[in-house]
Amino acid sequence: MNIDYSLFFRAMQPESLLIEAALAIIILDLTVMRRKDLSARLNVASLVGALAVALAAVLALRNGAMGEILNGVLNLDTLAVATRVGVLGLTLLVLGIGTGGARIRNPAEYVVIVLCAAVGFMLMASAQQLLLVFLALELASLSLYVLAGFDKSRPESAEAGLKYFLFGGMAAAFLLFGFSLLYGLTGTLDLPGMSVVMAATGFHPMLAVAMVMILVGFGYKAAAAPFHLWAPDAYQGAPAPAAAFIASASKLAGFVLFTRLLWGSASQGQMLGATPGWVPVVWLLAGASMLVGNLAALAQSNVRRLLAYSAIAHAGALLLGVIASGRSGPGPLFFYLTTYGIATAGAFGVFHVLENQGGAQKLKDLAGLHRRSPLLAGCLMVFILSLAGVPPLSGFFGKFAVFAAALSPAGLGSPTGWLAVFAIAMSAVGLYYYLLILKEALVRPAAAGATAVKVPAAAALTLVAAAGLTLIFGMFPSLLLRWF
Amino acid sequence: MNAGLSEYLVLSGLLFALGFFGVLLRKNTLVIYMCLELMLVASTLALVAFSRFNGALDGHVFVFFILTVAAAEVAVGLAIIVALFRKRQTVMVDELNHLKN
Numbered sequence: 001m002n003i004d005y006s007l008f009f010r011a012m013q014p015e016s017l018l019i020e021a022a023l024a025i026i027i028l029d030l031t032v033m034r035r036k037d038l039s040a041r042l043n044v045a046s047l048v049g050a051l052a053v054a055l056a057a058v059l060a061l062r063n064g065a066m067g068e069i070l071n072g073v074l075n076l077d078t079l080a081v082a083t084r085v086g087v088l089g090l091t092l093l094v095l096g097i098g099t100g101g102a103r104i105r106n107p108a109e110y111v112v113i114v115l116c117a118a119v120g121f122m123l124m125a126s127a128q129q130l131l132l133v134f135l136a137l138e139l140a141s142l143s144l145y146v147l148a149g150f151d152k153s154r155p156e157s158a159e160a161g162l163k164y165f166l167f168g169g170m171a172a173a174f175l176l177f178g179f180s181l182l183y184g185l186t187g188t189l190d191l192p193g194m195s196v197v198m199a200a201t202g203f204h205p206m207l208a209v210a211m212v213m214i215l216v217g218f219g220y221k222a223a224a225a226p227f228h229l230w231a232p233d234a235y236q237g238a239p240a241p242a243a244a245f246i247a248s249a250s251k252l253a254g255f256v257l258f259t260r261l262l263w264g265s266a267s268q269g270q271m272l273g274a275t276p277g278w279v280p281v282v283w284l285l286a287g288a289s290m291l292v293g294n295l296a297a298l299a300q301s302n303v304r305r306l307l308a309y310s311a312i313a314h315a316g317a318l319l320l321g322v323i324a325s326g327r328s329g330p331g332p333l334f335f336y337l338t339t340y341g342i343a344t345a346g347a348f349g350v351f352h353v354l355e356n357q358g359g360a361q362k363l364k365d366l367a368g369l370h371r372r373s374p375l376l377a378g379c380l381m382v383f384i385l386s387l388a389g390v391p392p393l394s395g396f397f398g399k400f401a402v403f404a405a406a407l408s409p410a411g412l413g414s415p416t417g418w419l420a421v422f423a424i425a426m427s428a429v430g431l432y433y434y435l436l437i438l439k440e441a442l443v444r445p446a447a448a449g450a451t452a453v454k455v456p457a458a459a460a461l462t463l464v465a466a467a468g469l470t471l472i473f474g475m476f477p478s479l480l481l482r483w484f
Numbered sequence: 485m486n487a488g489l490s491e492y493l494v495l496s497g498l499l500f501a502l503g504f505f506g507v508l509l510r511k512n513t514l515v516i517y518m519c520l521e522l523m524l525v526a527s528t529l530a531l532v533a534f535s536r537f538n539g540a541l542d543g544h545v546f547v548f549f550i551l552t553v554a555a556a557e558v559a560v561g562l563a564i565i566v567a568l569f570r571k572r573q574t575v576m577v578d579e580l581n582h583l584k585n
Contacts, residue, residue, distance in 0.1 A: 131546050138553045142560050149564045155571035159580050161564045166516060169557065170507055173523035176550065177500055180527045180543075184493075184534035189542050233583040 003070055011069045011076055014056035014084060015119050021052030022112040029108030042107035046099045049111040050092055057088040072192060075128045079330050082483050083125035083256045086338045090249040090345060091118040096462025097349030098241035110150055117143035121253035130179045130189045141168050144250060147242035148234055160237025167230035171220030178213030181206055195264050211278055218258050224285045224319060225292040228312045235308035240352030247311050248341030255318055255337055263326045282319050283419055289316030294429045302361050303351060306433060307344065310387060313430060314340055317402060317423050323416055324405035331484035332401035338480060339394035339473050343386040346466040349459060350380045357453050368446020373453035375460060377441050382467040388434035389427050394473035399427065492533035500526035513565055513575040524554050
C-alpha cells in the first residue's frame with residue numbers, strides 16, 4: 001500500500017508545531033530564563049505556548065478538511081477540524097487564565113504538559129483506528145493526571161491527582177478491554193473496517209460485553225453518574241487552570257471521540273450505534289447524571305465542588321446530545337461542548353484570580369465581588385448565566401439546539417424526547433444553584449476588611465475575550481453551526 | 485492439550501475481574517495500582533490471543549504500545565503517590581479524605 005507522507009506531514013502540522021514549541025519552551029527555560037524569578041518564567045513560557053497554539057489553530061484552519069490520511073488511520077473531516085480549533089481555543093484560554101499566579105514551582109513544565117495534553121485532544125478528534133484512539137487518549141489523560149497533581153505545595157492537589165489517576169486508569173483498562181474484544185470480533189483495528197464487518201455479521205453476545213466495557217470507560221472519563229465520584233475531588237483539589245482544562249477541552253475531545261465510536265463519521269456506516277441496547281444504557285447514564293449532578297450541587301458550599309456537580313449534570317445533557325447526534329449530526333453537540341467549555345473554563349479562571357489573592361474556595365468568599373473587582377464580577381455573571389442557560393448567552397442556544405435535536409425526530413413519542421423534557425426540568429433546578437453563586441458575587445456586601453482584587457493583565461484580557469465569545473456565540477450561533 | 489481461544493479469553497476475563505475487585509476492595513494505593521496494571525495486562529492477553537487466532541499482526545503491535553503506555557503510566561502514578569506521601573505520610577485510601585464540602 002502507498003502512503004503519502006507529504007500529505008501526512010501537512011495534516012500533522014498543528015500537532016508537530018505544538019511539540020516543537022514544547023521543546024523550545026523547555027530549552028528556553030533551562031538556558032535564558034534560568035536565573036529569572038518564577039512569574040517571569042511562567043509569563044515567557046505561557047507567551048511562547050500561546051503563540052504556538054494560535055499559529056497551530058491558523059494552520060489547522062488553513063489545511064481545512066483534508067479527508068483520510070495514512071490510509072484512513074486519521075480522518076480530518078469538518079468535525080475533526082472544528083474540534084481541533086475548539087481544543088486549541090480552549091488551550092489558549094487555559095494558558096491565559098494560568099498567568100499571573102506565582103504558585104507553580106515549575107512553570108515551563110506546566111506549559112509543556114498543557115501543550116502535550118492539547119496534542120492528545122487533537123489526535124482524539126481525528127483518530128480512526130483503535131490503536132491511535134488509545135494512544136491519543138492516554139497522552140491526554142496522563143498529561144491531565146500530572147496537571148491535576150501539579151501544585152506540590154498543597155496536599156489537596158496531590159490527593160486530587162491521585163484520585164483522578166486511579167479512576168482514570170480504571171477507565172482506561174475498561175476501554176482497552178472493550179477495544180480488545182472489538183478487535184477479536186471484527187479482526188481489524190480500523191473503525192470504518194469494523195463497521196463494515198459488524199454490519200455483515202450482525203449481533204454477537206461478545207459485542208454487548210465490549211459495548212458495556214466501552215460505555216463504562218467513557219462514563220468514567222466523562223464523569224457521568226454513577227461513575228462521577230472522582231470529579232468533585234479532582235475539580236476541588238487540582239490547580240484552577242488544570243481543573244478548567246479537565247472540565248473544558250478534555251470534555252470536548254472526549255465526547256467527540258465517543259460520538260465517533262458510536263456513530264462513525266458521515267462518510268462511513270454506523271459504528272457501535274448500530275448495536276441494539278446501547279441507547280437505553282446511554283439514556284440511563286444521561287438521566288442519572290442530570291439527576292445526581294443537579295441535586296448534589298444544591299448542597300455544596302464550595303464553589304469548585306459546585307461547578308463539578310454542575311459539570312456532571314452537563315455531562316448528562318451532553319450524553320443526550322450524543323444520542324441525538326445519530327440523527328441530526330454532531331452540530332448541536334459540538335456547539336454545546338464548545339460554549340460549555342468556554343463558560344466553565346472562564347468561571348475557573350475567575351476563581352483562579354481570586355484564589356491567588358488569598359481567597360479560599362468557599363461560596364461566601366465571593367461576597368462583595370462587584371465592589372472588589374467589577375470586571376471579575378461581570379465576567380463571572382456572563383459565565384454562570386451561560387452555564388445556567390439564560391438567553392441571549394451561548395449556553396442557552398447550546399441547550400436549545402441539543403434539546404431540539406432530541407425532540408425533533410419523534411417529539412414525546414420516544415424515550416429520548418422524554419429525557420429532553422426531564423433535562424429542561426432539571427435546568428430549572430440548576431438555575432437555583434447558579435443564582436446562589438451570583439447572589440454572593442453581585443448582591444452580598446463585602447466582608448469587613450476585604451480589599452480590591454488586582455487582576456493580572458493577561459488573565460483580564462482572556463476572561464473578557466471568553467465572556468465576549470460567550471455573548472457572540474449566543475447571539476450569532478450560526479458562526480459555529482455553519483461548519484456542519 | 486492445546487489451549488484454544490476460549491481458554492485464553494477466560495483467563496483474561498479472570499485476570500480482569502481479579503484486578504477490578506482488587507481496585508474496589510484494597511485500601512493501599514500501591515496495591516490498587518498493581519491491580520490496575522493487572523487489568524491492563526488482562527486486555528493485552530486478550531489482544532495477543534485474538535491476534536494469534538486471527539492470524540494478523542496488528543494485535544501484537546497494539547500490545548507493544550500498551551506496554552510502553554503502561555510504563556509511562558507507572559512513572560506518572562508513582563510520582564503522584566510519592567508527592568502525596570511527602571505531604572501526608574500515608575498511602576492508604578481511607579486516610580485520603582481531606583477533599584470534602
